[in-house]
Structure formats: C-alpha cells, structure tokens
Amino acid sequence: MSIQLDTTRLAGASQMSAQDIATPQKAGKALAALLGGASVTVTNGAMGDLEALVARLKNENERTRFAMMLTSLVAVSQSLDESQKQRLEQGLALSEKLDELQKSLDKYSGDEAAAKAAALLLQAKIEQLQKQIEQAVQDGKDHNRLVEEQERARAELAAKEKTVTETQGQIAEIKNEISSVKGKISTIVNSIGENALKTISDEIAALADPEKAERPAETAKADEKEALNDPLNAIRASLDRIERDLAETIEENRIATV
Numbered sequence: 511m512s513i514q515l516d517t518t519r520l521a522g523a524s525q526m527s528a529q530d531i532a533t534p535q536k537a538g539k540a541l542a543a544l545l546g547g548a549s550v551t552v553t554n555g556a557m558g559d560l561e562a563l564v565a566r567l568k569n570e571n572e573r574t575r576f577a578m579m580l581t582s583l584v585a586v587s588q589s590l591d592e593s594q595k596q597r598l599e600q601g602l603a604l605s606e607k608l609d610e611l612q613k614s615l616d617k618y619s620g621d622e623a624a625a626k627a628a629a630l631l632l633q634a635k636i637e638q639l640q641k642q643i644e645q646a647v648q649d650g651k652d653h654n655r656l657v658e659e660q661e662r663a664r665a666e667l668a669a670k671e672k673t674v675t676e677t678q679g680q681i682a683e684i685k686n687e688i689s690s691v692k693g694k695i696s697t698i699v700n701s702i703g704e705n706a707l708k709t710i711s712d713e714i715a716a717l718a719d720p721e722k723a724e725r726p727a728e729t730a731k732a733d734e735k736e737a738l739n740d741p742l743n744a745i746r747a748s749l750d751r752i753e754r755d756l757a758e759t760i761e762e763n764r765i766a767t768v
Contacts, residue, residue, distance in 0.1 A: 564756075572759050579717050579752065586713055594702055598710075601698040605742035608691050615684045622677040625670050632667040636660055695742065707741035711748070718748035718755075 564580060567573040590598070639660040646653035699707060 567759065569759075576756060576759070582713070582717055586710060594706075597698050597702055598707075601695060601702070601742045602746055604691050604695050604698070605740070605746055608688065608695065609743070611684055611688050611691065615681065615688065618677050618681050618684065622674055622681065625673040625677060629667055629670040629674065632663050632670060636663045636667065639663065699742070704741070707745075711741040711744045714745055714748040714752075718751040 564573060564576040567576065587595070639656055643653045643656045643660065646656060
C-alpha cells in the first residue's frame, strides 16, 4: 500500500548537520510511501530514510513517539496482502485526483456564474442604450456616441456568452471524469471491503491524532461520518496530519541545533 507523505516539506531536514539528522536520499522530492513503495519501503519493519530521520531526533519523547507511530504503520501494512496494498494505492491516488477534479469544477462553476452575471448586466446596458438611442432619434439629437457604446457592449456580451459556452463544456467534461473516477473508487472500495478500509482509517486516524477522544463531540461525530462516507479521503487526511507533525518536529530540531 503506497501511502504517500509529500516529504518535500521534510526537505528542510537536510539542512541539519550530518551528525544531527540523516540527509534524505531524495531531498526535495517525495521520499516516503509509508506502507510501501519505491523510495521508503516497509520491509521487515524497516523504513529507510524516514526511519533514519526519526532515529536522529534530539528529543527522546518525540523520537519515541514517532518510532512507535512508524511501527504501528508497518503493522497496518503487514495486515494487508499485496493485492490489497496495490488496490489501496490506486484508491488513494484516485481519491486525490477526485479532490483535484472537484476543485477544478468549483473554479469553472464560479467562472460560469461570474460570466453569466456579467452577461446579464451587459444585456441590461444594451437595452437601456437602445432606449436612449430611440429617444435621441425622436428628439433629433446626435446619437452616434450611444450607438458606438452599444456596439462595444454587444461585443463584450458576445465575449461573455462565448466564455459561458466554453466553461459549460469544460464543466461537462469534468463532471464526466468525476463520475468515472467515482466509479473506479467504488469498485476498489468494494474489492477491499468497506469494513477493512474503515478499520485502516480508524487506526491511522488514531496515530495522527492521539487526542481525538478529547475533542468536542460534534467534531468527533463529523470526523466519524467523513471516515464512514469516504474512508480513502480520511486516510489521506490522517497521513497529511502525520506528515505535517513530523515535518514541524524535524524543523524544530533543526532550529534547535543550528
């Protein structure tokens, strides 16, 4: 199961002196697949670069805490067979892709709404100018300036309408892709088992947030609902929390030893 820590944020650890902390083999890049993968592989309990970083933390309590956390993550990995790990890796990648697609959908939906609003204002302006032109003609006044202004407004309206059409096309494409990704995720969730994923999500969430039990009941219920409805996203959120925690701890050690 390739659960990625975006350890770009751990790259700062490489600025510590060699005796303080190990330099990552791929500083500045994603180092870790916490439960398996190319750069930091869980094999017989070893975690390569990431384990080396933890082993060199100066604070004994922090070192012990993260060492136990990595051990627990290894245990989660070892509870899965290779097929489950591969499917989970695919599911997490698709879950991340789904988030990106949703962000794109939100952006284009906002662009569409803005373009439609601007088009309505321009249409109202064109109609108002038309009334002014007609009145100027009746009064025998020069109306060339009004005609020119109306033509500019018509050109702007045409541009906004084109934007709306193009944006709607992009929205349709994204919605189709979202539907496809959701279908693939559903297949993976069913193949692994919702209960198994929920168990993994709960275990990693407990590692990421040991004080979860002390949080307000409403917050706890919201987290529980999210984990139940979207365990893959919940797993990613927990790993992000672990990553931030480790990155911040390494940075604190770096500052303390500089």
